[in-house]
Amino acid sequence: MIKNKSDCKRHDKSLFLELLNKTALSSSSQKAIIWGNIVWTILFVAWTFQGTIYGNAWLGQALGPLVFIGVHFIFGLLVASVFYFLKVKNKLLLSSIIMAPIVIRFLAISFGLKLALMLYGFYFLINIFVCCYVRQLVNGKVFNKHIIGLSIFSPIFFLIVCNLTKAPEIGHFIDKNTIPKLDLAVPSPAIVGPYKVETFTYGSGKDIQRSEFSGGSVLVTDTVDGSILLENWNGFRAFFRKIYWGFDSKALPIQGRVWKPKTYDASPLILMVHGNHSMEHFSDKGYEYLGEHLASHGYTFVSVDQNFLNNSHSEGFFEYDIGLEGTDDARAWLLLKHLEQWREWQRDPDMTLIGNVDLDNVVLIGHSRGGEAAFTAASFNKLSHFPDNAKLEFDFNFNISGVIAIAPSDGRYKPRGRLASLKNTSYLTIQGDVDADALIFMGKSAYSRVEFDSQTFNFKSSISIHGANHGQFNSDWGRCDLYQWMCDLTFYDDLIMEQGLQQEIAKVLVSSFVDIVIRKDESYLPIFQNADYLTGQFPNTYFMSNYFDSNYSKIATFEEDSNLRTGQSGLIAGTNFESWREIWLQLHPYWSGTDLNTHVVELAWNESSLATYRLSLSDSLDENSCIGFAISSAVCEIETKTAIDFTIRVADKRGETAELPLSQFRALFPLLAKKARIGLQAFYEPVFQSVRIPLAKYIKSNTKLDITQLQFMELVFNKTPNGKIYLDDFITAKCH
Structure with a gap:
């Protein structure tokens, strides 16, 4: 030694x-x-x-x-x-x-x-x-x-x-390609509306942290007992939250910020709820940009306060989270309790401050966990009891015209162990592709669980925004979706768009959606049907949109059976594919939280032989009809440098054919790789885009083609030598 x-x-x-x-x-x-x-x-x-x-x-x-x-x-x-x-x-x-x-x-x-x-x-x-x-x-x-x-x-x-x-050179494929754009012949929905705006708050008066909801509240509301839904609000959590907030789960406040137009006309009601952020960093004011904008267009907009349901630094450290869990059903229920409060005010003849609010036209909007809460609230709306405990009775039954989920979570709350679903309610979900919080587009899973079976027009749309992150949809959350030092080390900041641009995009999408579902103004519908119209509004910004509405007739959705050769309206045939199978699609290989909740067909081909995929047509069609489908590349930009193209052919019963290239209607770029966190392997997820083709385009290609007697549509893979794609929702419809 x-x-x-x-x-x-x-x-x-x-x-x-x-x-x-x-x-x-x-x-x-x-x-x-x-x-x-x-x-x-x-x-x-x-x-x-x-x-x-x-x-x-x-x-x-x-x-x-x-x-x-x-x-x-x-x-x-x-x-x-x-x-x-x-x-x-x-x-x-x-x-x-x-x-x-x-x-x-x-x-x-x-x-x-x-x-x-x-x-x-x-x-x-x-x-x-x-x-x-x-x-x-x-x-x-x-x-x-x-x-x-x-x-x-x-x-x-x-x-x-x-x-x-450092993130590899990802997300740059579109920088080297022309982004298609179309101009919409209507005024931009981002233009400020004609109404002057007034604002006020309402609250319980018992929130010791928020003067605007206590002493500063214009309207005082009663508290509600949410203890049945918040079983985790106990022990040290309850003790410290009571010290901080001044209330417990048996006395939850109903409080929010209101922006409303100065008008005597009926003003449709829109509720907006934030997601999970540090409860000490209040989130409800971050949607002022939406409140001001929508109120100027004649809507009453409420940013709901649910900060008391968020996690706190005191309840966890370095991801050892012992904070509140299982709050997602409570978030949804509280949204509906806000609607109850507005209904009470509307029935009170002495309540003049709130003005004439139209409760027959309600839209729910949520960001992050609030996006899932808005979806769940709409599913609760027609129920008589809380699905997980009949002791809690429901009596809501509002006319919820639509739900918007911004970068939402999904699957955190599962009534009866199953994911919530919606029927006959319009739905929009949007997400940025450099979101470092909600790493994947979980709203697409909810999109697949929205169904239509009524004569009333409804639609659903999912839109991916290249360059948008999670936090900038809320003005107070900011540019970094993680801790700042983590963002500094990712070298990912240069891929994120400016907050002003991201919020302008949000205003366009939200305004257009509520105008369609509430005022029945379908002039903005093309924005959701074809992402190129969004690029026309925001040049050099790449969008991907998927769309489906209640007027569509289904040819094949791949939910019918396990037979590869059958669809809803006839037979399917395929030849010379390297791979042809129907699969239950995951959001991406590294995610186990939720799937896309849809079956799709996967097709892969190579240049050794000509591959074709044919679907029979049986509907009565005319020159005002469209055929369409949803498509996603299955190849990442790291693996290829070319966009995918193929021919879409139709044939009538006399043997006349006409064909058009996919690229005339949709630029199918490879999937953009994502790597928004340090140490995370670069990954990609399927993002479906709608393709709608007016049959009138085929008549121009072949005037002998009889549109009323079409026999089949066929995808002919004769342009890109090798490729792999996912396909879903083959439809026919009237073109708008």
């Missing part, structure tokens, strides 16, 4: 003896480490308390980190006790071992396990160097070969980490 008291005056082999803890770190070095930890702790506690004083945090926020560190400290003591019998003397090195579960767990959340282990290895090496050379530094021996080696190694390591965390 080496006895030299100087920590590092020994040859290189002694460094490894140091690692084996045969030599104790000097007492002065150990004291420096102890004092460093004390200073760090004081700064941490000071930060927590100043946050409490200024209202951005509260005393309970210290609880989560302290409990977390305490648990790991106990674990560290167990580790230390084992090493005690090995006569470990080097406390700095031991601290690296004790801290390992904390550091690796934290890093793995953001970087993935492999990179976390690599980073921790670097942290461990730093401790070794400090352990071995702190005494030399104290004695003024700043430069030696090991310190020089470390100074060289550190930037090299940094470059390696940057290379691992």
Whole structure:
């Protein structure tokens, strides 16, 4: 054993003896480490308390980190006790071992396990160097070969980490291709409307954190008992939430911000609800841009406050989340309780402040978890009881004309263990493709669970926006969907559009949707049927849209049976495919939370032989009819540099044919790769786009073609030599 008291005056082999803890770190070095930890702790506690004083945090926020560190400290003591019998003397090195579960767990959340282990290895090496050379530094021996080696190694390591965390060159396929665009011959829905806007708030008067909903509320509301839906609101959660908010789950407030037009005309009601964010960082004001805009167009807009259902920093740390869970049904129920409150006001002849609100035309909008809440609320609306507990009776029955889900979650609440569904209600879901919070477009799953079987016109649409993120749909959530330092390390910021542009797109989509479903103004319907009209509004922005409405007649949806050769209206035939199968499609391979909830046909072909896919037609069609389908590439932009094209042929019963290329109606780019988080493997997900082809276009190609006697439509894969696609929802319809 080496006895030299100087920590590092020994040859290189002694460094490894140091690692084996045969030599104790000097007492002065150990004291420096102890004092460093004390200073760090004081700064941490000071930060927590100043946050409490200024209202951005509260005393309970210290609880989560302290409990977390305490648990790991106990674990560290167990580790230390084992090493005690090995006569470990080097406390700095031991601290690296004790801290390992904390550091690796934290890093793995953001970087993935492999990179976390690599980073921790670097942290461990730093401790070794400090352990071995702190005494030399104290004695003024700043430069030696090991310190020089470390100074060289550190930037090299940094470059390696940057290379691992930086997103590959993804999402740039469209930058090198022309984005098709069409002009809509109507005024832009983003133009400010003719009405002046007034605003006020309503609340319970008991929210000690929100003066605008207590002393500042214009209208005072009664509280509601949500304890049946919030079984997790108990113990320490209930104790600290009662301290912070001033109420518990038996007295939930009904409170919101209102923007309404100054008019005596009936004003349709729109409710907007935020998602899960830190409850101390209030989210309800972030939709002011939508409230001002829609109120100027004659709608009463309410941004509903549900911050008290969100998680708090005090209830979890480094993703050890012990916050409220199972709140998604409560979020939906509270939306409907807001509608109940408006119904009571509307029946009160003395209630003049709210004006003439039209409760026969209601639209629910939600962002993030609020998007799922809006969908679930619409499914609750006609029920007599809460599906999971008959003790809670429902008596809502509002006329909910439509639901909009912005970057929604899905499947967090499952009545009777099954995903919620909607019938005969229009639905719009939108999402950005650089969303680092909701990594995948879960609204597409809900889209597949919206069905129509009435004579009333309804439609559904899903729209993907290239360059939009999660947070910028809310003005207060901002550009970074994660912690800021995580965003800085992803190098992903350059792919995100400006907040102003993202919110202008939201205004166009939301305004157009509510005008269609409430005012029956179908002049904006092409925006949802064909994404190229959106590009006409926002040049150089790439959109993908899928669309279906209640007037469509189904040819094949692939939900009928397991027979590849049958559809709803006739037979299907395919030849020379490398792969032809019907599958239950996942959102993407790395996601197990929810599927697309639809069967599709997958077709793959190569240049060795001509592949064709034929569907028989039986509907009575004319020159005002359209045929169509939904299509998604199944190939990622990392794998190919070309868009997919093929021929769409129709034939009548006399044998006359006409054909048109897909590219005339839809540019089918490969799927854009996504990598919005550090350490996450680049991935892609299927995004379906609608293709609608007016049969009149075929008559121009062949004037002998008898549109009224069409026998089949056929996809002929004679343009792109190799490819793979997904197809769904073959339809016929009247062209608008």
